[in-house]
Amino acid sequence: MNPTLAAIFAPGLFTSSPVQIAALVCAIVAVVAGAVGMFTVIRGQSFAGEALGDIGTTGGAAAYLIAAGPLWGFGAIAVAGAAAMELIGIQRPRGRDVATGIVLGAGLGVAALLLYIDTVQDSTTGATFTIVFGSPFTITSSAIPLVIVLSVISLGIIVLLFRPLLLSSISPELAASRGIPVRLLGAGYLLALALTVALAAFTIGTILSTALLVGPAATALRLTRSPAKAVFAAALIGIATTWLGIVMAYDSYDWPPHGQGWPVSFFVVTLIFLAYLFAGLPNWRRHRATATPTDAATRA
Amino acid sequence: MNDDPSLDGSAPISGAPIVSVAGVGVRLAGRDVLRDVSFAINPGEFTGLIGSNGAGKTTLFRVILGLQPAAGGRVLVAGHPRARRNPLIGYVPQKFLLDPDVPLRTRDLVGLGLDAHRFGLSLPSRARRARIEGMLEAVDASAFADQRVGSLSGGEQQRVLIAHALIARPRLLLLDEPLANLDLRSGHEVVALLARIAREQQIAILISAHDMNPLLGVMDRVVYLAAGRAVSGTVDEVVRTQVLSELYGHHVDVLRVHGRVLVVAGEAGELAGASDQAHTHTQVEVIA
Numbered sequence: 001m002n003p004t005l006a007a008i009f010a011p012g013l014f015t016s017s018p019v020q021i022a023a024l025v026c027a028i029v030a031v032v033a034g035a036v037g038m039f040t041v042i043r044g045q046s047f048a049g050e051a052l053g054d055i056g057t058t059g060g061a062a063a064y065l066i067a068a069g070p071l072w073g074f075g076a077i078a079v080a081g082a083a084a085m086e087l088i089g090i091q092r093p094r095g096r097d098v099a100t101g102i103v104l105g106a107g108l109g110v111a112a113l114l115l116y117i118d119t120v121q122d123s124t125t126g127a128t129f130t131i132v133f134g135s136p137f138t139i140t141s142s143a144i145p146l147v148i149v150l151s152v153i154s155l156g157i158i159v160l161l162f163r164p165l166l167l168s169s170i171s172p173e174l175a176a177s178r179g180i181p182v183r184l185l186g187a188g189y190l191l192a193l194a195l196t197v198a199l200a201a202f203t204i205g206t207i208l209s210t211a212l213l214v215g216p217a218a219t220a221l222r223l224t225r226s227p228a229k230a231v232f233a234a235a236l237i238g239i240a241t242t243w244l245g246i247v248m249a250y251d252s253y254d255w256p257p258h259g260q261g262w263p264v265s266f267f268v269v270t271l272i273f274l275a276y277l278f279a280g281l282p283n284w285r286r287h288r289a290t291a292t293p294t295d296a297a298t299r300a
Numbered sequence: 301m302n303d304d305p306s307l308d309g310s311a312p313i314s315g316a317p318i319v320s321v322a323g324v325g326v327r328l329a330g331r332d333v334l335r336d337v338s339f340a341i342n343p344g345e346f347t348g349l350i351g352s353n354g355a356g357k358t359t360l361f362r363v364i365l366g367l368q369p370a371a372g373g374r375v376l377v378a379g380h381p382r383a384r385r386n387p388l389i390g391y392v393p394q395k396f397l398l399d400p401d402v403p404l405r406t407r408d409l410v411g412l413g414l415d416a417h418r419f420g421l422s423l424p425s426r427a428r429r430a431r432i433e434g435m436l437e438a439v440d441a442s443a444f445a446d447q448r449v450g451s452l453s454g455g456e457q458q459r460v461l462i463a464h465a466l467i468a469r470p471r472l473l474l475l476d477e478p479l480a481n482l483d484l485r486s487g488h489e490v491v492a493l494l495a496r497i498a499r500e501q502q503i504a505i506l507i508s509a510h511d512m513n514p515l516l517g518v519m520d521r522v523v524y525l526a527a528g529r530a531v532s533g534t535v536d537e538v539v540r541t542q543v544l545s546e547l548y549g550h551h552v553d554v555l556r557v558h559g560r561v562l563v564v565a566g567e568a569g570e571l572a573g574a575s576d577q578a579h580t581h582t583q584v585e586v587i588a
Binding site: 159160164166170227 | 418
């Protein structure tokens with residue numbers, strides 16, 4: 001093999017079972033997150049997504065206590081949190097922040113207790129770190145069926161509701177005038193969001209999950225003009241950044257300080273952030289180019 | 301013209317009103333927003349719904365759309381009781397704010413007018429595409445068909461929203477204050493476009509406005525709303541000092557200045573009658 005390629009794709013990368021599982025799960029989750037994330041960004045519900053991810057910590061910690069798979073914990077708590085948000089009033093613009101904030105606070109309070117118990121029982125901080133910051137390399141093949149089931153449900157909701165959900169995300173008033181049940185659609189979308197956030201938390205950790213949900217979608221929104229293309233682009237960006245993150249994390253086993261590898265989540269989130277910045281560059285330059293003469297004219 | 305079977309079954313008999321509102325009242329939070337409102341609109345008629353802010357214009361639209369239950373009275377659309385989803389009615393809402401970064405092109409929004417109520421994804425088809433192109437041309441929006449809706453000017457957005465409502469081939473188009481945030485020229489363009497649509501396609505238009513002047517040349521009928529009550533008729537029948545004073549419940553003057561109509565409230569009426577107090581009552585208010 002070419003020495004440069006060999007340096008990037010370190011020996012054993014393609015045959016390593018944790019890498020294969022991580023790549024598969026990340027690709028599936030990136031596609032779902034792209035589709036759901038586009039609506040999250042258009043609807044301005046990134047904070048709700050963040051909160052559902054954060055309270056996943058509670059579910060993850062509880063699942064750890066009863067020795068269940070963490071994805072069950074993330075999924076259960078996210079759906080419960082979404083239901084609570086819907087009941088408190090997330091469908092009203094002013095109720096949105098309040099509903100999200102209240103659920104987030106309550107959830108994290110319980111997480112503090114459960115993580116404390118986890119740590120005392122095990123006398124390690126491993127549980128906390130894995131739940132909060134995640135690692136796709138720790139995913140076992142037994143989790144894959146549940147990943148696929150949750151992904152199919154979530155993606156199915158978005159595909160089924162795509163057109164009415166798009167119109168009610170853009171203008172609830174316009175959608176209502178067409179007889180579209182805006183509130184019911186909002187609840188359906190919230191369920192898809194909860195499941196997607198649980199999947200994202202499972203792959204890159206609870207507090208980083210929002211990066212995978214919102215980052216590729218927001219980047220895609222900067223690059224595309226039509227809703228279908230935005231979903232497609234978001235999915236591709238999600239796959240590219242997670243896979244690149246996996247490769248870099250695998251390479252980092254030779255890196256300082258300990259030779260034990262850097263967290264995959266760090267690479268993924270950093271790559272998503274960079275992609276978002278670069279996607280804004282052409283626009284920013286155009287703005288500067290058009291703004292300067294006008295500014296000069298106004299001053300003169 | 302109508303290849304949508306859902307439209308043919310309930311098409312109005314020619315001559316019968318496309319919408320008739322009879323004795324409608326609406327009470328919201330203990331306040332009578334609408335009281336005993338009655339009027340009818342015939343196919344192809346251009347009707348202005350005139351009234352100041354808070355007169356109940358938006359509420360009346362919501363009643364006609366079936367989004368707001370009425371406390372009394374009856375609304376018939378093409379002779380039938382209104383349904384929650386009525387393909388005979390198109391609607392252009394007052395507030396429409398879209399960030400320029402929302403990935404929705406002009407043609408996407410017009411396409412949603414065709415099938416936003418359907419489940420699943422829309423499959424691209426030549427017929428669908430042709431219908432969208434035709435609609436874009438009809439409202440003169442072809443030039444910015446591939447631009448994001450959020451990046452368009454107010455007048456351009458209004459035209460796109462009109463196309464969104466029209467593409468489903470309604471028989472009645474409701475527009476809530478479409479001229480409110482437009483400059484004079486864009487406003488003229490929108491009114492001319494609507495008048496042409498009403499005339500050429502026999503689509504009845506009900507357009508709300510707080511200022512009737514931009515609509516004076518094109519209105520077949522006016523529904524004047526004040527304090528929840530309404531009078532309707534031609535402009536010459538309704539926009540008169542006596543009729544509007546009765547509607548407002550106090551004296552107002554209808555003044556015509558250089559072809560414009562001003563409805564003036566306050567003490568202007570007493571100015572003429574009681575000359576001894578004239579100079580103490582110079583406070584007048586132009587209300588429409």
